[in-house]
Amino acid sequence: MAGTRTQADEAREAVVEAALARLDLDAKARLLAGQDMWTLPALPEIGLKSLVMSDGPIGVRGVRWTADDPSVALPSPTALAAAWDPGLARRAGTLLAQEARRKGVHVLLAPTVNLHRSPLGGRHFEAYSEDPYLTGVIGAGYVSGVQSGGVGTTVKHFVANDAETDRFTVDNVVSARALRELYLAPFEIIVENAHPWGIMTAYNTVNGTTMTEHHHLVNEVLRGEWGFDGYNVSDWMAARDTVAAIEGGLDVAMPGPRTVYGDALARAVRDGKAAEGKVDDAVRNVLRLAARVGILDGAEPVVAEPPEQIDGTELAREIARRSFVLVRNQGALPLRPNGTVALIGAAARDARVLGGGSATVFPARVVSPLDGLTAALPEGTLTYAVGADPNTELAVADKGFELRAVCRDKDGQVIGTGSAPxxxxQWMGADLPDGVTHDTLHTVELTGTFTPRATGPHTFGIKGIGAFTLVIDGTAYYDDVQRPAKDDPFITFFGAPVPRAQPELTAGEPVEVSLTHVVEFPEDAPMKVVGFTLAHQEPQRDPDELIAEAVEAARAADTAVVVVATTDRVESEGYDRTDLGLPGRQDELVRAVAAANPHTVVVVNSGSPVELPWREDVAAVLLSWFPGQEGGAALADVLTGAHEPGGRLPTTWGSLTAAPVTEVVPSDGRLPYTEGVFIGYRAWEKERAIPSYPFGHGLGYTDWTYESAEVRGTTVTVRVRNSGERAGREVVQIYVAPSEPDTDRPARWLAGFAGVEAGPGERGEAVIELPRRAFEVWDETANSWTFVKGSYEIQVGRSIADRRVTATINV
Known part of the structure; x- marks a missing residue:
């Protein structure tokens, strides 16, 4: 299913087999275990270089978690999916391959193709959609792009890793039909159409078996039915049992050096507990990957000449503006030429461009909405007010801080220094400053100066576990040990900072700051990590005063643009949401501004749905997702009308009380997916619930007339006309609906889409081939796909709820 091998593939396979034959058991077992956080060991005896992996999916961080090595930061995956353009996804992937090669990375740990099962999923910004077909098609474009640059991908997290709560231990109980029709479907589409070189198995358990040991789903379905021939790597620290993992089809256990493979795997083979043939299968998959990326001597890489260079800044800006979804517009956008604008919101000044967790990268620059509009609008036409700050907790010390890291041994002698932007x-494995080793390192001091932007009580805090000393302006405010609040191996990275000091500081007057951490490496830890954070929060002004200032600014302007946002404590890897509300007093701010200015535009800076209780009270609502490093420039492009907002919703937006599927918290370790195949718009329609904005919805700056839909065989030809006054792009969406209602099946489902571009008055045509799978269901009794014959209505339109023309197909 994944494709037949070419002559070049066969040549690489011959090199792989020859290399495999020269390895002894210990070398083979060692190759399957990470040598550190991000790499596999080199085996010089067969001409194998060390394989390097790096987190994605919006950028390539590289092996160092630091701003010293900047990365292009593209918009979030939800934004990429909102563009509804596999070609754009492919270009994004090609750029990331370019970034990976620049950083010496061979494999990108992306894309995430889990589904938006419940709107409470805290990591949904890192996935594409609630719909498996849209997810699979966008994911296939992304994978094809990355691999066109000679860099591997690991499609993740296989499978049903659709929430964060208890993700290490939860047993997701999913019917075979729901697995096939929803959760496995994106992986299947990508394997069939993009032939990924890697897959990542998830932390969670599915139907009683942890995914790193899931023989049925990995060996029988992924490799057997679908013909996947890439390597299977565990999510970091997900592998638990040596024999069960190798029997279950896990090739690589990450990270190292302590894993269930390596010496443990070799010992299991010698003790007769594991078959060496299984080890050979896994090694063969790793060597095949190495051959494909060009690090195995004698094997010609799949890509000998990388694609032409792509301008990352320009592509980031293009993706952002094409992803923005205009869900409401009462004539407020584009902005009036030469009109005055009041820009309001803390996120307009300190932009949130990406989600929290392992997807974090460090761009060389970030264009905030304030930066973008300042550059785009005539001088003197823009004012700014904070209005309301969503950051009710401390954030990483950044603006106004000039810091460095000083490493000392037990005698207090400096053994190395590192920059700290x-x-x-976050130093993982061997990622330490020059001259520093784990054996000699005793303390790390973050030290430097802080120049406040505001006068008043500044709050400082610490995120991390262990002994800390916090000194500000010569005063020691904390000298004690912080203990973890919960048993989570990633609490150091994803937990909340603890406030520890609140000195009075004066704007513009620098003070010395120092945070010293005593480093400990537990003997049973799977890897050696130095991780902690100095956090900070500016003086908190009276919220009523801030809102009042924003109202006055709005009243004095022709248009008010309010930027509202979520925070790292709302959307991040590591935890789910408890509600869909905007943090802080942002809803109150919007209502107050809208009451003062009827031309109020709200820009929603979130990676996934939030509730918008004021949406009918404002003139326009624009969803900007997490827009990447060029988000502010792209926002100016769209607000001024230089470009239209091109996005359509990849996920239903609605209130939590109306949402049909909300459960993400396991009970007794189990989370039953009781809704079966009804998630997203399928569930909203089944429950006859009305969302705020339906799946597929999005407005541009022109109008479209749907003239006809014609079906020949399984090919649908749709003709549309641009009936507006400016050029634009329409996303033609096709939904298939059984003519005979069936309570066991959704009322309709997405079966195809295409973009059409046309000038004013011009016609465009979309030709869309419907896949066979659009007419199949998984028969749990027969354990196979069943083609459901009959009459179907082909419904064509602008969203799941705005269907303009229809046709009938009999299959």
């Missing part, structure tokens, strides 16, 4: 230290 912000207050976050």
């Amino acid at each position: 912000n207050g976050q230290i």
Whole structure:
């Protein structure tokens, strides 16, 4: 299913087999275990270089978690999916391959193709959609792009890793039909159409078996039915049992050096507990990957000449503006030429461009909405007010801080220094400053100066576990040990900072700051990590005063643009949401501004749905997702009308009380997916619930007339006309609906889409081939796909709820 091998593939396979034959058991077992956080060991005896992996999916961080090595930061995956353009996804992937090669990375740990099962999923910004077909098609474009640059991908997290709560241990109980029709479907589409070189198995358990040991789903379905021939790597620290993992089809256990493979795997083979043939299968998959990326001597890489260079800044800006979804517009956008604008919101000044967790990268620059509009609008036409700050907790020390890291041994002697562009230290494995080793390192001091932007009580805090000393302006405010609040191996990275000091500081007057951490490496830890954070929060002004200032600014302007946002404590890897509300007093701010200015535009800076209780009270609502490093420039492009907002919703937006599927918290370790195949718009329609904005919805700056839909065989030809006054792009969406209603099946489902571009008055045509799978269901009794014959209505339109023309197909 994944494709037949070419002559070049066969040549690489011959090199792989020859290399495999020269390895003894210990070398083979060692190759399957990470040698550190991000790499596999080199085996010089067969001409194998060390394989390097790096987190994605919006950028390539590389092996160092630091702003010293900047990365292009593209918009979030939800934004990429909102563009509804596999070609754009492919270009994004090609750029990331370019970034990976620049950083010496061979494999990108992306894309995430889990589904938006419940709107409470805290990591949904890192996935594409609630719909498996849209997810699979966008994911296939992304994978094809990355691999066109000679860099591997690991499609993740296989499978049903659709929430964060208890993700290490939860047993997701999913019917075979729901697995096939929803959760496995994106992986299947990508394997069939993009032939990924890697897959990542998830932390969670599915139907009683942890995914790193899931023989049925990995060996029988992924490799057997679908013909996947890439390597299977565990999510970091997900592998638990040596024999069960190798029997279950896990090739690589990451990270190292302590894993269930390596010496443990070799010992299991010698003790007769594991078959060496299984080890050979896994090694063969790793060597095949190495051959494909060009690090195995004698094997010609799949890509000998990388694609032409792509301008990352320009592509980031293009993706952002094409992803923005205009869900409401009462004539407020584009902005009036030469009109005055009041820009309001803390996120307009300190932009949130990406989600929290392992997807974090460090761009060389970030264009905030304030930056973008300042550059785009005539001088003197823009004012700014904070209005309301969503950051009710401390954030990483950044603005105004000039810090460095000083490493000392037990005698207090300096053994090395490193730069610290912000207050976050994350050194994993061998990623230490020059001259520093784990054996000699005793303390790390973050030290430097802080120049406040505001006068008043500044709050400082610490994120991390262990002994800390916090000194500000010569005063020691904390000298004690912080203990973890919960048993989570990633609490150091994803937990909340603890406030520890609140000195009175004066704007513009620098003070010395120092945070010293005593480093400990537990003997049973799977890897050696130095991780802690100096956090900070500016003086908190009276919220009523801030809102009042924003109202006055709005009243004095022709248009008010309010930027509202979520925070790292709302959307991040590591935890789910408890509600869909905007943090802080942002809803109150919007209502107050809208009451003062009827031309109020709200820009929603979130990676996934939030509730918008004021949406009918404002003139326009624009969803900007997490827009990447060029988000502010792209926002100016769209607000001024230089470009239209091109996005359509990849996920239903609605209130939590109306949402049909909300459960993400396991009970007794189990989370039953009781809704079966009804998630997303399928569930909203089944429950006859009305969302705020339906799946597929999005407005541009022109109008479209749907003239006809014609079906020949399984090919649908749709003709549309641009009936507006400016050029634009329409996303033609096709939904298939059984003519005979069936309570066991959704009322309709997405079966195809295409973009059409046309000038004013011009016609465009979309030709869309419907896949066979659009007419199949998984028969749990027969354990196979069943083609459901009959009459179907082909419904064509602008969203799941705005269907303009229809046709009938009999299959």
